[in-house]
Amino acid sequence: MIARGNGKEQKLIAQKNAKQENFRTLDKSLRIQKIIDTATDLFRRKGYRSTSLDDVSRELGVTKAAIYHYVSSKEEILSIIYIQALQHIFRNTNEILNKDIPPNEKLRLLLSNHVKNIIIQPLSMMCVFFSEENQLPEKEFRKIQNEKNKYNRIVEEIIKEGISLGIFRKTDPKLQTFAILGMCNWVYKWYKPKHGSFTPDQIADHFVNLLETGYLKCNQQKTQFLLESEQQKKGKTVTKKEYYQRLRTQCIDMLNLIDKMEKSG
């Protein structure tokens, strides 16, 4: 038993030395990122509040003093994680917003970018980003909230523009933003990068298609609209014959519209 115990101990010491060596061989500029990445993994596994700087230093195989050389506190590490995560989330947004394209194309690009930005990151970072916000120091909390709100407003403004141009359905833009971003954000909960059978592109395309056109087939949607508009005019019963007649009228209206469009160039 003693021999096994010693063997295990020696193995642990060897592991610690290897980790320490690993950290020391890194360029100084990369060491802070190594601390952040290690802390991020621990925060995700154990939760921010249950992780101490001792845990981080143990995981890195260095002393706590060595860590203090790069960051002043656990709070600072968390703030850095949030800043980096936001940088990832905002990546490419300016380029997309500056494009001279209609709001539907803009939203398509932005959402696709958003989903991929979440998936392509180390998922630990997004797990921490979406769950430890309340642990941030007051000032940082407000800063991060502002940035998140800024992102939401970008989406909301595109939706408003699309509605005013008659490209998007008329609906509450705030609620629409929550709904759309909710679907995209939730991806960090179920996406498994290693065993996943879907690529980031496939997921992004799937989401955007669903959000643009819904899960109902187009003919079903039309029936749905007709039924709803009928339900609104309560009390008035419509016969099947009337429905067919209406459909015919709509087709003829459409034919007239096509003629007009062609003539106007």
Added chain:
Amino acid sequence: MIARGNGKEQKLIAQKNAKQENFRTLDKSLRIQKIIDTATDLFRRKGYRSTSLDDVSRELGVTKAAIYHYVSSKEEILSIIYIQALQHIFRNTNEILNKDIPPNEKLRLLLSNHVKNIIIQPLSMMCVFFSEENQLPEKEFRKIQNEKNKYNRIVEEIIKEGISLGIFRKTDPKLQTFAILGMCNWVYKWYKPKHGSFTPDQIADHFVNLLETGYLKCNQQKTQFLLESEQQKKGKTVTKKEYYQRLRTQCIDMLNLIDKMEKSG
């Protein structure tokens, strides 16, 4: 200063006595729920791992021994929270599944029910439910995973049925389930019951409408489909005149179809 200190101390003692009294006046059958609710709030605020049974007993103003009278451990409390949350999530699902209605109506009811089940619960419960899963004891973790998978499969099966009946667009049902439930689940992240300007019904309706028909207006969707199908037939350029002609042909096809439908009853 001493007087103020004493005053504060007396106030704390009075609060503790009031809490204790509060707990004791409860019917025995309600006391366990009081423990669960108090723990749920603490888990949400401080995280599960950072909350001890001492914290729970302090919050309730009772001894830890009094708590052990009702639950054996912190793990048991967490397991009970998960079981109760799942009961809420599954509420009404059997009634909906047993209805003799087409898959689109079934999915509409199920999703609306899902959103409302999340919102109507104390949000603390859903916060814990969606974030502390990894803290469950191994056996309970697997049980909860099974139940969650069961719920996902219910949605997936309805989607498969809808696709096979030609009511839903053809798409990957698994990915579709993740996307749809993601939007619905995320509601616990932003919904504020007290200051919210949206009712649970409004949110549920909004989500289901968006998921069924998408954010693009119907005419935009048609343009999108045409463009996509054209892009697929790469190399072949289509003139504007040809587009107009195609639209006309489609209208005439539709008119013929309406005639046929009317004749067949």
